[in-house]
Amino acid sequence: MARDFKHLLNDLKEVVTNSARYAAVEIMNSLAEQGPAYSGQFSSAWYAVEPGQTPGGPRSAGNNIYKYDLRNVPRTKFRTGTYYEIVNGADYAPQALDLEEGRFQTQYDDAGNILEPLKTPVAVGTRTGAKRGQVSNGEGFAVSTAPLDWYVTYTNGGSMQRDLGNGVRIGFRQGPRGGTPSGTGFS
Amino acid sequence: MNYQAIRAAVENPLLTAFGSLVPAVPVYFDNITAVPPNTTTEYVRVNVTFGITNEPTLTSSVDNARGAIVIRVFTEKGKGPARNQTLITTAVNALETLNNTAKTTSGVFFRVGEINGPTFSATEDAPHFVGRVDTSYVATVLT
Numbered sequence: 001m002a003r004d005f006k007h008l009l010n011d012l013k014e015v016v017t018n019s020a021r022y023a024a025v026e027i028m029n030s031l032a033e034q035g036p037a038y039s040g041q042f043s044s045a046w047y048a049v050e051p052g053q054t055p056g057g058p059r060s061a062g063n064n065i066y067k068y069d070l071r072n073v074p075r076t077k078f079r080t081g082t083y084y085e086i087v088n089g090a091d092y093a094p095q096a097l098d099l100e101e102g103r104f105q106t107q108y109d110d111a112g113n114i115l116e117p118l119k120t121p122v123a124v125g126t127r128t129g130a131k132r133g134q135v136s137n138g139e140g141f142a143v144s145t146a147p148l149d150w151y152v153t154y155t156n157g158g159s160m161q162r163d164l165g166n167g168v169r170i171g172f173r174q175g176p177r178g179g180t181p182s183g184t185g186f187s
Numbered sequence: 188m189n190y191q192a193i194r195a196a197v198e199n200p201l202l203t204a205f206g207s208l209v210p211a212v213p214v215y216f217d218n219i220t221a222v223p224p225n226t227t228t229e230y231v232r233v234n235v236t237f238g239i240t241n242e243p244t245l246t247s248s249v250d251n252a253r254g255a256i257v258i259r260v261f262t263e264k265g266k267g268p269a270r271n272q273t274l275i276t277t278a279v280n281a282l283e284t285l286n287n288t289a290k291t292t293s294g295v296f297f298r299v300g301e302i303n304g305p306t307f308s309a310t311e312d313a314p315h316f317v318g319r320v321d322t323s324y325v326a327t328v329l330t
Binding site for chain 2 (some may be wrong): 128129130147152156
């Protein structure tokens with residue numbers, strides 16, 4: 001049965017809000033999977049916020065790569081803004097994103113043993129520069145769990161646009177009248 | 188897909204641009220260890236990464252790749268930003284020439300997107316002042 005035209009504006013708002021939420025989830029999951037993960041904390045610190053808002057810190061102490069869902073992007077947060085930023089709230093985010101240089105150290109447990117990284121390293125060996133991903137395979141204890149410039153590659157290499165498109169597609173499909181047979185739309 | 192041709196399309200103009208400066212500035216590409224990090228010698232590091240390959244497009248060509256180009260310019264710390272910005276300008280000019288290349292029937296058709304930056308940073312430990320620009324690219328292999 002056709003839906004009354006008076007619902008169009010609200011339904012459209014609902015679809016747009018949900019599309020933004022689904023897109024944020026898709027993008028944050030990709031960032032968590034493609035980014036570095038030694039303990040897993042960094043992967044849990046992605047937030048979708050309005051410009052100027054402060055993100056929270058890591059959501060978990062680590063031990064796994066965080067999996068985002070719609071609960072991480074509450075509907076109320078997506079009603080007031082006109083655009084959103086996806087940011088990482090970890091203190092060391094600029095270094096993890098390979099945007100700034102840093103000082104990196106081997107991670108030890110309480111017994112003094114070297115902690116194994118959560119994610120399979122892309123390089124283990126010697127540090128060739130002050131960026132996180134500047135590690136070349138060979139002798140040494142420096143570990144990199146994501147390629148150098150992984151973040152720029154994700155945002156510029158087409159993957160983020162693909163995730164954005166997927167999120168919007170899901171949002172429209174899940175929205176009011178989404179996936180309904182032809183002839184049953186608004187009238 | 189000819190990744191090497193795509194890489195060459197980016198690297199050659201940058202190598203030529205920095206090589207023609209007086210004095211020439213060394214450029215280091217992926218998988219080449221740069222000068223020791225404790226030296227104050229200026230140099231340029233270029234990283235070319237690949238994102239999505241053969242993304243379906245509206246054209247018949249599927250031999251395309253998208254990715255990112257990150258250029259970092261290392262100059263002596265504590266001497267102001269001028270020299271670094273001069274070298275960044277050389278890099279940006281070289282990138283812009285890629286967009287002026289006409290499409291032919293062979294080779295690689297290359298287009299870069301908007302250029303982010305430059306951003307500048309320096310840490311206490313490192314002896315360099317670092318300028319950075321990055322951009323996206325779309326490359327189509329025509330042969």
